[in-house]
Amino acid sequence: MKGDSNSLAVRALGSISTEIAVPGDKSISHRAAILAGLSNGPCRIRNYLPSEDCLHTLRAMEKLGAKCDYIETNESGPIEVVVHGLRMQLKAPDGPIDCGNSGTGMRLLSGVLAAQDFESTLTGDESLSSRPMGRIMRPLEKMGAQIDGMGKNEGCAPLVFRGGNLKAIRYDMPVASAQVKSALLLAGLFTPGRTTVVQPAETRDHTERMLTKFRVRTVREGDEITIYGDQVPQATDLDVPGDISSAAFWIVAAAVKKGAHLLIRDVGLNPSRTALLNVLLRMGARIRDMVRTTDQDGEPAGNVEVDGADLWGTEIRKEEIPNLIDEIPVLAVAGALAQGHMVIRNASELRVKESDRISTVVENLRAMGADVTEYDDGLAITGGNKLHGANLDCFGDHRIAMAFAVAGLFAEGETVIRNTECIKTSYPGFEKDLKKICSGH
Numbered sequence: 458m459k460g461d462s463n464s465l466a467v468r469a470l471g472s473i474s475t476e477i478a479v480p481g482d483k484s485i486s487h488r489a490a491i492l493a494g495l496s497n498g499p500c501r502i503r504n505y506l507p508s509e510d511c512l513h514t515l516r517a518m519e520k521l522g523a524k525c526d527y528i529e530t531n532e533s534g535p536i537e538v539v540v541h542g543l544r545m546q547l548k549a550p551d552g553p554i555d556c557g558n559s560g561t562g563m564r565l566l567s568g569v570l571a572a573q574d575f576e577s578t579l580t581g582d583e584s585l586s587s588r589p590m591g592r593i594m595r596p597l598e599k600m601g602a603q604i605d606g607m608g609k610n611e612g613c614a615p616l617v618f619r620g621g622n623l624k625a626i627r628y629d630m631p632v633a634s635a636q637v638k639s640a641l642l643l644a645g646l647f648t649p650g651r652t653t654v655v656q657p658a659e660t661r662d663h664t665e666r667m668l669t670k671f672r673v674r675t676v677r678e679g680d681e682i683t684i685y686g687d688q689v690p691q692a693t694d695l696d697v698p699g700d701i702s703s704a705a706f707w708i709v710a711a712a713v714k715k716g717a718h719l720l721i722r723d724v725g726l727n728p729s730r731t732a733l734l735n736v737l738l739r740m741g742a743r744i745r746d747m748v749r750t751t752d753q754d755g756e757p758a759g760n761v762e763v764d765g766a767d768l769w770g771t772e773i774r775k776e777e778i779p780n781l782i783d784e785i786p787v788l789a790v791a792g793a794l795a796q797g798h799m800v801i802r803n804a805s806e807l808r809v810k811e812s813d814r815i816s817t818v819v820e821n822l823r824a825m826g827a828d829v830t831e832y833d834d835g836l837a838i839t840g841g842n843k844l845h846g847a848n849l850d851c852f853g854d855h856r857i858a859m860a861f862a863v864a865g866l867f868a869e870g871e872t873v874i875r876n877t878e879c880i881k882t883s884y885p886g887f888e889k890d891l892k893k894i895c896s897g898h
């Protein structure tokens with residue numbers, strides 16, 4: 458494994474026999490920074506993810522007035538932070554707030570800013586400025602917020618907020634999106650009365666769990682989540698578990714490699730995030746996950762142990778899609794390395810992620826010799842073709858870069874992935890962990 462600072466070169470893997478701990482969970486880190494900043498006192502966040510996306514969210518809270526003490530930092534940024542909460546009293550920022558590449562950061566912060574009586578602006582990089590923000594603008598406008606999408610296309614960032622004085626609503630989400638749900642729950646926190654979000658399918662529930670941890674009253678009834686407004690989150694300390702979506706790259710690599718043995722320590726095992734494990738088990742993988750902490754209002758976390766095996770394809774069920782949306786690129790790689798057919802449909806949301814992940818996965822798998830069919834809402838793969846090394850782009854998309862680094866571990870010859878700088882948006886230290894995986898111990 459080599460490459461210059463902005464590309465990765467990967468060759469076939471010998472074996473895997475190692476133990477690894479991945480960095481903190483991205484979804485949980487964003488929420489921790491925001492809720493700690495809104496709370497009524499100092500909150501110590503341990504194992505914060507020092508990725509570009511989460512650093513943007515932390516800086517956003519600082520710009521809104523929350524003082525942050527960086528207790529411990531590594532080469533990428535802070536991993537232990539004390540955020541001094543503002544008791545819901547944010548200050549007007551002195552300029553636009555940059556969310557970088559992060560859809561989660563922008564959508565969650567939108568929920569907060571829509572409820573403030575000062576004007577503010579959220580900006581993002583080119584990719585983020587082309588992603589659909591109408592999905593949060595529409596319901597927030599129903600609550601009474603004024604939001605202008607100033608981007609080149611309608612409903613795109615930069616977003617300008619002239620909010621305040623929201624009214625509680627009940628909202629049926631047309632897409633199953635945890636980001637939309639969370640934006641509305643955060644707006645609802647500032648809004649008198651009951652704000653209810655109805656989700657068309659189960660989505661990750663980190664916001665609800667964390668609100669409970671901060672002793673904010675929410676009620677879950679079937680697909681409906683209600684927040685009671687006008688509450689101040691009560692300061693608390695948080696331990697962020699490892700990110701299962703980052704662990705996914707190594708889980709797949711070990712699962713498809715006969716003779717491999719891998720232990721992943723202290724990773725989040727929230728059931729709204731672990732569909733990847735169910736799908737891999739259905740494909741014949743040998744995986745055991747052991748929840749070690751289950752404090753009632755926190756996040757389940759534990760170890761995942763993987764032994765390599767021969768895998769076969771499977772059909773991903775519609776209801777599984779939101780639960781493994783971020784893992785689909787690497788799951789498609791598993792499909793190409795398995796025997797038989799893998800079918801992924803009902804996944805058109807993939808087209809509006811950091812890249813159009815249906816077309817970028819299809820293009821790169823084909824470049825490596827896989828047999829792939831593209832659909833509007835997904836893809837199908839007939840596994841078993843021997844993959845060959847290729848020179849690939851990752852289209853500025855961190856998960857495409859990492860998924861194809863894994864594919865390269867199983868290809869003949871060298872695979873080069875260009876423009877891999879984006880990996881640091883979610884997984885600083887990926888290259889170091891890739892070396893560890895490749896070294897076999």
Ligand code: S3P
Nearest residue numbers: 484561633634635636637782783
């Ligand atoms: C996220 C939700 C998902 C996921 C994203 C993180 C979150 O998006 O793709 O990486 O933290 O809420 P949607 O639920 O909007 O599809």
